[in-house]
Amino acid sequence: MGAEKAFLVFSGGNDRAVLGFLRALRQCGRRAYIVARTRNDRILSTSYRRDVVCVRKSHGLDLEIFAACLEKAREAACGKTLVVLPSSEYFNAFLLEHRSRIEAMGCEIPLVDASVYNLLTNKGSASAYFAKGGIEVPREVTGSDCDPPVVAKPRNNVSHAGLSLYPQLLMDANEVAAFHAQHEASAYFYQEYLQGESLYLLFYVPRRGGEAFAWSQRNLLQQPDGKSMLWAEPADLHRSALAASLIELVRDAGFWGLGMIEVIRTADRDVFIEMNPRIWGPIQLVVDRRHPLLRAMIGEALLGDPNCFLETAPASVPRRSRRQYFWCGGLAHTLASFRRPSWHGPRRRFIATAFAGLRNDVYLRADSWRCFILEMTDALNLAWHRERTKD
Numbered sequence: 001m002g003a004e005k006a007f008l009v010f011s012g013g014n015d016r017a018v019l020g021f022l023r024a025l026r027q028c029g030r031r032a033y034i035v036a037r038t039r040n041d042r043i044l045s046t047s048y049r050r051d052v053v054c055v056r057k058s059h060g061l062d063l064e065i066f067a068a069c070l071e072k073a074r075e076a077a078c079g080k081t082l083v084v085l086p087s088s089e090y091f092n093a094f095l096l097e098h099r100s101r102i103e104a105m106g107c108e109i110p111l112v113d114a115s116v117y118n119l120l121t122n123k124g125s126a127s128a129y130f131a132k133g134g135i136e137v138p139r140e141v142t143g144s145d146c147d148p149p150v151v152a153k154p155r156n157n158v159s160h161a162g163l164s165l166y167p168q169l170l171m172d173a174n175e176v177a178a179f180h181a182q183h184e185a186s187a188y189f190y191q192e193y194l195q196g197e198s199l200y201l202l203f204y205v206p207r208r209g210g211e212a213f214a215w216s217q218r219n220l221l222q223q224p225d226g227k228s229m230l231w232a233e234p235a236d237l238h239r240s241a242l243a244a245s246l247i248e249l250v251r252d253a254g255f256w257g258l259g260m261i262e263v264i265r266t267a268d269r270d271v272f273i274e275m276n277p278r279i280w281g282p283i284q285l286v287v288d289r290r291h292p293l294l295r296a297m298i299g300e301a302l303l304g305d306p307n308c309f310l311e312t313a314p315a316s317v318p319r320r321s322r323r324q325y326f327w328c329g330g331l332a333h334t335l336a337s338f339r340r341p342s343w344h345g346p347r348r349r350f351i352a353t354a355f356a357g358l359r360n361d362v363y364l365r366a367d368s369w370r371c372f373i374l375e376m377t378d379a380l381n382l383a384w385h386r387e388r389t390k391d
Helices: 015-027 047-051 063-077 089-097 099-104 114-121 123-132 173-182 241-252 281-288 293-303 328-336 350-360 369-389
Strands: 005-010 032-037 052-056 081-084 150-154 168-170 188-192 197-205 213-222 229-234 257-265 270-276
Touching (some): 005 063, 015 281, 032 047, 063 081, 089 114, 114 123, 114 270, 123 150, 123 241, 168 173, 197 241, 213 241, 213 281, 213 293, 229 350, 241 257, 241 270, 281 293
Parallel strands (some): 005 081
Antiparallel strands (some): 150 168, 150 188
């Protein structure tokens, strides 16, 4: 079977996704070797702090820092082969850029090669690829003749200067004009803004073939400007012919591993929005509902078999009432910033929202309740500060 393997996790980015992954790993009876990003890393306020082998002094990351952290992890892992968890867009870009050097250090990286990764994740090439495969994509409009609202999308996820670029919603002509004045025209393209059900298809495509593991969630509440999901519930998109077509297309491109595809469902069509090949913030709902998607990924990465952990009884049985995903801290911070979250579908009453939040919160749990307290305290401090200085 070869050398025993374990996950090496760089935390401090995409915190909720990392926490969900660590909980799934615990269900499989395994532990990770964690590198925390500074003393402010949220992971140090969870029960997984006992698995932290190194704390980085700053947010900066280069090969020299990576090698130093790897040495600490190797000492703790006692000879295990380390599989580096792809945990955020920034970290994935780092892994792909330095892949040959990192693999030469004896690590494994469960990511497809850069050409496939960029084809499916860069907004411009992904839209073209899925449209060619017969999937509906948003109608493209010219930047000089936009009829807002429109979405300005970067053609590539990272600029020539190495900066991460994100889609931006432009609601009126003034915002369109201001965007044109501040950004390089050739770096962006423009698509119609669609309103409807916000659905996410989450999947794991085994590297060595076999049936893909798929799950879907409905986005109910989101931070403004298309940022992080706050509230979600299970959906049935993964059982549809569209889901089968999307997974077939990513396989045809040579993709394997974890993937997430966002789809907007309007009254008359389902439209592809984007794809992200990594763990995702609201992955906790997959863990709570005991779906095998993450356990399949863990099984193939560690033992070469996506099925080996599928019958594993979770070490910690989730509460039966946790049937949704909620991030109270994200909602509190949005409201404390005097901004409104975005509803997808009918708005819910405040009491119902608060009740669902406390019952399903990603952090209000035995292994991470300190994070919940920290986030709510930060939101209260932000609201107090803004109230004092708003005049």
